Amino acid sequence: MTAAWPWIAVAALGAYHGIDPSMGWLFAVALGLQERRRSKVIWALGPIALGHLVSIAAVVAVIGGLRLFFAIDLLRPIGAVALILFGLFRFIWPRAHPRWVAMRVNAAELALWSFLMASAHGAGLMLFPILIGMTPNSPHAHHMAAAHAHTVAQAIAVVLVHTGAMIAVTGAIAIIVYEWVGLAILRSAWINLDTIWAGALVAAGVLSLAI
Amino acid sequence: MALWKPDQTFYPSARMAMQAPREQLGYVVTFNPTPANGKHDALCVLDLDSKSKTYSQVVGRAEMPNAGDELHHFGWNACSAALCPYAPHPHIERRYLLVPGLRSSRIYIFDTKPDARNPKLVKTIEGDEIASRAGYSRPHTVHCGPDAIYVSALGDPRGDGPGGIFLLDHESFDVLGRWEVDRGPQRFAYDFWWHLGWDVAVTSEWGTPNMIENGLVPDLLLGNKYGHAIHIWNLRNRRHLKSLDLGAENQMALELRPSHDPTKTFGFVGVVISTKDLSASIWLWHRDGGDWKIRKVIEIPAEPADESELPPALKPFKAVPPLITDINLSLDDKFLYVACFGTGDLKQYDVSDPFKPKETGSVRLGGIVSHGKHPKSGPLNGASQMIELSRDGRRIYMSNSLYGAWDAQFYPEGVRGWVAKIDCAPAGGMTVDPNFFTTFDGERPHQIRLEGGDSSSDSFCYP
Numbered sequence: 001m002t003a004a005w006p007w008i009a010v011a012a013l014g015a016y017h018g019i020d021p022s023m024g025w026l027f028a029v030a031l032g033l034q035e036r037r038r039s040k041v042i043w044a045l046g047p048i049a050l051g052h053l054v055s056i057a058a059v060v061a062v063i064g065g066l067r068l069f070f071a072i073d074l075l076r077p078i079g080a081v082a083l084i085l086f087g088l089f090r091f092i093w094p095r096a097h098p099r100w101v102a103m104r105v106n107a108a109e110l111a112l113w114s115f116l117m118a119s120a121h122g123a124g125l126m127l128f129p130i131l132i133g134m135t136p137n138s139p140h141a142h143h144m145a146a147a148h149a150h151t152v153a154q155a156i157a158v159v160l161v162h163t164g165a166m167i168a169v170t171g172a173i174a175i176i177v178y179e180w181v182g183l184a185i186l187r188s189a190w191i192n193l194d195t196i197w198a199g200a201l202v203a204a205g206v207l208s209l210a211i
Numbered sequence: 212m213a214l215w216k217p218d219q220t221f222y223p224s225a226r227m228a229m230q231a232p233r234e235q236l237g238y239v240v241t242f243n244p245t246p247a248n249g250k251h252d253a254l255c256v257l258d259l260d261s262k263s264k265t266y267s268q269v270v271g272r273a274e275m276p277n278a279g280d281e282l283h284h285f286g287w288n289a290c291s292a293a294l295c296p297y298a299p300h301p302h303i304e305r306r307y308l309l310v311p312g313l314r315s316s317r318i319y320i321f322d323t324k325p326d327a328r329n330p331k332l333v334k335t336i337e338g339d340e341i342a343s344r345a346g347y348s349r350p351h352t353v354h355c356g357p358d359a360i361y362v363s364a365l366g367d368p369r370g371d372g373p374g375g376i377f378l379l380d381h382e383s384f385d386v387l388g389r390w391e392v393d394r395g396p397q398r399f400a401y402d403f404w405w406h407l408g409w410d411v412a413v414t415s416e417w418g419t420p421n422m423i424e425n426g427l428v429p430d431l432l433l434g435n436k437y438g439h440a441i442h443i444w445n446l447r448n449r450r451h452l453k454s455l456d457l458g459a460e461n462q463m464a465l466e467l468r469p470s471h472d473p474t475k476t477f478g479f480v481g482v483v484i485s486t487k488d489l490s491a492s493i494w495l496w497h498r499d500g501g502d503w504k505i506r507k508v509i510e511i512p513a514e515p516a517d518e519s520e521l522p523p524a525l526k527p528f529k530a531v532p533p534l535i536t537d538i539n540l541s542l543d544d545k546f547l548y549v550a551c552f553g554t555g556d557l558k559q560y561d562v563s564d565p566f567k568p569k570e571t572g573s574v575r576l577g578g579i580v581s582h583g584k585h586p587k588s589g590p591l592n593g594a595s596q597m598i599e600l601s602r603d604g605r606r607i608y609m610s611n612s613l614y615g616a617w618d619a620q621f622y623p624e625g626v627r628g629w630v631a632k633i634d635c636a637p638a639g640g641m642t643v644d645p646n647f648f649t650t651f652d653g654e655r656p657h658q659i660r661l662e663g664g665d666s667s668s669d670s671f672c673y674p
Contacts, residue, residue: 027296033674034408034474094213095300095382099358102297102447103473103672104410113297183223183673186294190217192302 006130010158011165017052017123018169021190022097024048024114025174032178034103041178042171047107049167051114052123057159059124063131064155068148072132079128080205086122087201094194096120122201127158129208134158217301220663221291223673225471225542228291228664231602235260236270236327236662239608239630240282240310241654244615250653251275252282254310254321256328257608257630257649259661267632267647271328275319276335280312281615284658286353287668288320288360288381295357295407295672303381307333308660309360311350313614314424316341318350318362320384327662334384342368344386345377349420352402354670359387363403363414370420374400376412391444395451399438402466405446407672408473412444413496415464415480426616429524433486435459441467441480441496443503455505457494460487464494468540468547468667470565474674477565479508479547481535489513489528491535493549495565509568511535514554516580524620531579534621536613537597541604542666546571546639548598552613553621555583555594557633559641571639576631577611579621585631586645593618593626599659600635600666607633607641612655628655 017023028048032041066075089096098116105113118124134154177183222228237257243250256271275282288307293300308330310319316338321330342348347364354361360379366372375397376390391397399416406413416438417423422431431437440456441464457464461482469478476498484491493509513530525531534553540546540562547568549558555578560568575583575595582590593611600607610630612618618626628651632644660668 021296022299026299030296030672036474095303097298097300100297101356101358102410103295103408184227186223186301187217187219187221190301192213192215194213194302 006134007161009130010127010162013123013126014162014165015169017118017121018166019173020193021186023052023117023121023166023170025170025177026186027110027113028170028174029178029183030103032174038175038178041174044110045167045171045174047110048114048170049163051111051116052118052166053159053163054111055115055118056124056127056162060127060131060155060159063128064151067151076132076208079132080209083125083128083205083208084202086125087198087205090122090198090201091195094198121197126201126204127162129204129211131155131158132208133211214302214304217294218289218303218305220305221294221301222669223291223294223671225544225669225671226674228602228669228671229542229604231663233603234601234661234663234665237608237659238308238330238662239610239656239659240285241628241651241656242282242612242615243278243654244618244625246279249278251278252280252312253654254282254308254330255656256330257659259608267649269649271330273321273330273332275312276332277315277317279315280317281314282310282657283313283614284352285310285660287355287660287664288384290355290664290669292355292357292407292670292672298358300381305664309353309362309379309384311353311362313349313351313365316348316350336379336384336386338368340386341377345389347375347377347389349374351400354404355381356670357407357672360384361390361403363400365400365417365423366420370424372398372419374398374419376400376403376414390449391451392449393451395442396454397442397451401438401464404467404469404478405670406469406473406476406478407446407670409476409498410445410447411452412446413467413469413478414442414444415467416440417463417465423614424616426620427524432462432484435462435486437462438464440464441505443496453503455496455503457482457505460485461492462486465536466538468538470544471540471542471671472544472674473672475544479538479540479562479565481538481549483534483536484532489530489532491533491551493535493538493547493568497565508566509549509560511549511551511556511558514580520580522579522621522623525579539598539600539607539666541600542602543604546604546635548600548607550595550598550609552594552596554578555581555591557595557598557607557609557641559635559639561639572635572641574633574641574643576609576643585629585643585648587648588629591629592622592624593628597658599661601661602664602666604666605635605637607635608659608661609633610656610659612657615655618655626655630656630659
C-alpha cells in the first residue's frame with residue numbers, strides 16, 4: 001500500500017462533501033447568521049465533523065468487519081450491488097433528504113443531523129471501491145493477525161483523512177461565505193450534482209467489481 | 212424536473228428577494244357566488260407588465276372542473292424555504308400552484324410551466340383524501356415549508372373543530388397527514404406561519420366551518436364565540452407551547468404576518484372586530500426572554516353612520532366597523548399594510564419599531580358607506596380586502612371580496628369584483644394607480660399571487 005492515489009481519492013471525496021452545501025457548511029453559516037457571531041460558525045464545525053465521521057466510520061467498520069469473515073471475492077459483489085442500488089435510489093429520488101426541521105440545535109443534534117445527511121447521501125459507501133483496492137488481496141494464513149492490524153489502522157486512517165479533508169473544506173467555505181462572500185452566491189454556485197453523484201455511486205459499484 | 216442551478220426565484224433572505232425583478236404576471240382566483248348558474252371558479256392570469264398592451268387585463272384563465280369550490284387562498288409548491296440549511300432541496304422548481312376550494316375541500320394543483328399564462332390542471336386532491344389521511348377539511352392557507360408543503364384547514368370533515376394543519380409531500384403532493392402531535396387547547400384554525408430561525412410556528416383562529424359557512428352568526432359573534440387567540444407551537448416536535456388570548460371581545464384573529472427576518476421574533480395579527488366598540492385592531496406578538504407575549508399596537512375605531520346607509524345586520528349599531536380582514540408585511544419588515552373590508556380603507560404603517568406603528572398612508576376604495584371611487588370607475592362596492600405586495604415593496608394588488616356567505620351580509624347588493632393597484636413610495640405613502648382597474652363580471656376575485664413570489668409567499672432561513 002504505497003501508492004498515493006487511494007489516499008488522494010479518500011481526501012478528494014471528503015473535500016467534495018465539504019463543498020456540498022447540504023453536508024454542513026451552509027448550516028454552520030446559518031447558525032452564525034442567526035446568532036450574529038462567527039464563533040457560532042466555528043462551533044458548528046466540530047459536531048458536523050463528528051457526525052460525518054461516524055457515518056463514514058460505520059460503513060468502513062461494516063466493510064472491515066465483513067472482511068474478517070468473508071473472502072474479498074464474495075464481499076466485492078455485495079458491496080458493488082449495494083453501491084449500484086443506492087446509486088439508482090439517488091437517481092430515482094435525487095431530492096430525497098431527511099425531513100429535518102430544526103434550526104436551534106445543540107451539539108449532539110447537529111452531529112446527528114450531519115450523520116443523517118452523510119448517510120442519506122451515501123458518503124461512506126462511496127469509499128467501498130477504495131477500501132477494497134487497499135485491502136491486501138489474499139493474505140497467507142500466518143500473516144492474518146498482522147494483516148488485520150494493518151487493515152484496522154488503514155481503516156482508521158481512511159476515516160480520518162476523509163473527514164479531515166471534509167471538515168477543512170467545510171470550515172474554509174463557511175468562514176469565507178460568512179465573512180466575505182455572502183449567501184447570494186448560493187443562487188449561482190449551488191450546482192445540482194445529484195444526478196452526477198448518483199451516477200458516480202453506480203460507477204463506483206461497477207468499478208469495484210473490476211478492481 | 213430538477214434544475215441545474217437553484218430556482219432563480221429562490222432567495223436566501225427577504226432582503227435579497229427585495230432586489231428581485233419586477234413581476235410580469237399575477238395569478239388571482241375568482242369565485243362564482245351563484246354556483247347554481249353552472250359557472251365554475253377560475254384561476255385567472257393578470258398581465259402586470261406595465262409596457263404591455265394588455266397591462267392589467269386578464270390574459271389567461273383556467274376553470275375548475277367542478278362548481279362550488281369557493282376558491283380562496285392558494286400558494287406555491289416551492290419557495291425560498293427550499294434553501295433552508297437543514298433540509299435543502301434548492302433544485303426543485305417554483306412551478307405548481309396549489310389552489311384549495313374552501314367549501315369543497317378539494318385542492319387543485321396547476322402547472323404554470325411551460326406557459327405561465329396558461330396554467331394546466333395536473334392533479335386534484337379530493338376532500339375525501341384529506342379527510343381520511345389527515346382528519347381535516349376546508350383547506351385554507353398554503354405555505355411551502357422547509358421539508359413539506361403545509362396547509363391549514365378550518366375544521367374536521369363534519370365541519371366541527373378542531374381545525375389544524377396537514378402536510379403534503381412537496382414532490383408527489385400526497386397528503387402526508389395531520390401535522391400536530393399535541394394541540395393542547397387549540398381548536399379553531401385559520402392562518403399559520405412561522406419563525407424558522409426559532410423553530411416556532413404560529414396559528415390563528417376564525418371559527419369552525421359550521422360557524423361560518425352559513426354566514427356570520429350574530430349570536431355567536433355577540434356571545435364572543437369566534438376565535439380570539441393565537442397559538443405558539445414548537446415547529447420541530449409539533450407541540451403546542453402557548454395560547455396568547457386577545458380577550459374574548461376581540462373576535463376573529465385572522466391573518467398572521469411574522470417578521471420575514473428569521474432572527475427577529477415578532478409578528479402581527481389582525482383582529483376583525485371588537486364586540487365592545489366595533490373597532491378593529493392589530494396585535495404584535497413578540498418573544499420576551501423565553502416567553503411569548505402579545506399586545507395591541509393599532510386600533511382602528513368604527514365610523515358612525517346613518518342607519519339608512521347600513522345593511523340590516525349593522526343597522527342597530529349605527530356605525531361601520533372597519534373589519535380588518537387582511538394584512539401584509541413588506542419583506543424588509545418595515546411597512547405593514549392593513550385592509551379594512553368595512554370602511555374600504557387600506558392603511559400603511561411604518562413598523563420599523565414594531566411596538567410603535569406610525570400611520571404613513573391611507574387610501575379608500577369601496578366600503579359599506581363610503582363606496583370610495585377609483586379614478587377609472589364610479590363608486591365601488593365591496594372594499595379593500597385581499598392585498599398582495601410585490602417583493603420590492605413598491606406595488607400592492609388588491610381585490611374586494613371576502614367570503615361568499617359573509618359578503619352578502621355586509622354588501623347585500625352583491626359584491627362586484629375588481630382588482631386595483633396601489634403604488635407605495637419607498638419612504639411611505641400610497642397612491643392609487645389610475646390606470647389599473649380590472650373588473651370581474653359576476654365573479655369575485657380573492658387572493659392574488661405574483662409570479663416568482665410576493666411578500667406573503669416565501670419563508671426565509673437567513674437574515
